[in-house]
Ligand code: FES
C-alpha cells in the first residue's frame with residue numbers, strides 16, 4: 001500500500017527545479033546525482049512528470065529539465081498523482097455483488113457504506129495534498145535553510161556546470 | 167500505491183461477522199465463499215486480523231471465526247492497518263540527506279517541509295478511518311438493506327450450516 005519511493009524523489013526534484021533561477025534547466029542525470037539517486041529509475045519518474053505537464057524537458061546541448069508551469073500552479077497532489085498514475089488509494093471491486101447471496105446488479109445503486117468511508121478518507125488525503133503548492137514548499141524551504149546546503153549547492157552547480165540556460 | 171484488495175475483503179468480512187448473532191462463528195472457508203473469494207488468500211488476510219486481535223479463531227467441530235472485540239471497539243482504521251501491516255502511506259527515506267550537497271546528519275533536526283505535508287495528509291486519512299467503527303457500519307448496513315440479500319443470506323446460512331455456536 002505504501003506510496004512509491006518515487007513520490008519522495010519527484011517532490012524533492014520538483015522543489016529543486018522550483019528553486020532554480022528563471023529560465024534555468026538542469027539535465028536529468030545531474031538532478032539524480034544531486035539527490036544521490038541512480039539516473040535510470042529516477043529518469044522514468046521524471047518522464048511521468050513530463051507526461052503530466054508538470055516538468056518540461058528541453059532538448060539540445062544546453063537542455064535539461066525545468067518546471068513546465070509556475071510553481072504556484074503545481075500542487076503536491078499533482079505531483080503525487082502523476083507519479084502514482086492517477087490512482088486512488090482505495091479501489092472498490094464491488095465485492096458485495098459477488099458470492100451466492102448477492103442481488104441482481106440493478107439493486108446496487110449507491111456505493112456501499114464501506115466504500116463511502118474509504119472514499120471520504122481518500123478525499124481528505126487529497127485535500128491536504130492539494131492545499132500545498134510548489135511555491136509554498138519553496139517558501140518554507142527558503143525560510144528554513146539547512147546549515148551549509150545552499151552554499152554547497154551553488155558550488156556544486158558551478159563546478160559541474162549542471163545549471164544551464166542562465 | 168493502492169491499498170491491497172484484501173482491505174475490501176477484510177472490511178466486508180468483519181462487517182459480516184458483526185452482523186452475526188451473539189456467540190455465533192463461521193468457518194473461514196464459508197466466509198470466503200459468501201464473499202465469492204478463494205479461501206486460501208482470503209484466509210491469510212483473516213490471519214492478519216486474528217494476529218491483530220480483531221478477529222478470533224475458535225477451534226473444534228463447531229469452531230470458526232468471530233469478532234474478538236465488541237463491534238464499537240473496532241474502527242475501520244484498525245482493520246485497514248492490520249491488513250496493511252501497520253504501514254503509513256508515505257515513507258520518508260531522508261533523501262535530503264543524500265547526494266553531494268547534503269549537510270552532516272546533526273543539522274537535520276525536524277522533518278522536511280515535504281514530509282510534513284505528506285504526514286499531515288496521512289493523519290487526515292487515518293482520522294476519517296478512525297472515526298467509523300464496525301458498529302457504525304453495521305448500523306448503516308441495517309438501515310440500507312439491498313433488496314433480498316438478507317433473506318438470501320439467512321437461507322444460505324441455514325442450508326450450508328455455516329453459522330455455528332447458535
Ligand atoms: S463493495 Fe466495495 S467496499 Fe463495499
Ligand code: FES
Nearest residue numbers: 258260261262278
Ligand atoms: S527528506 Fe524525505 S520527504 Fe524530504
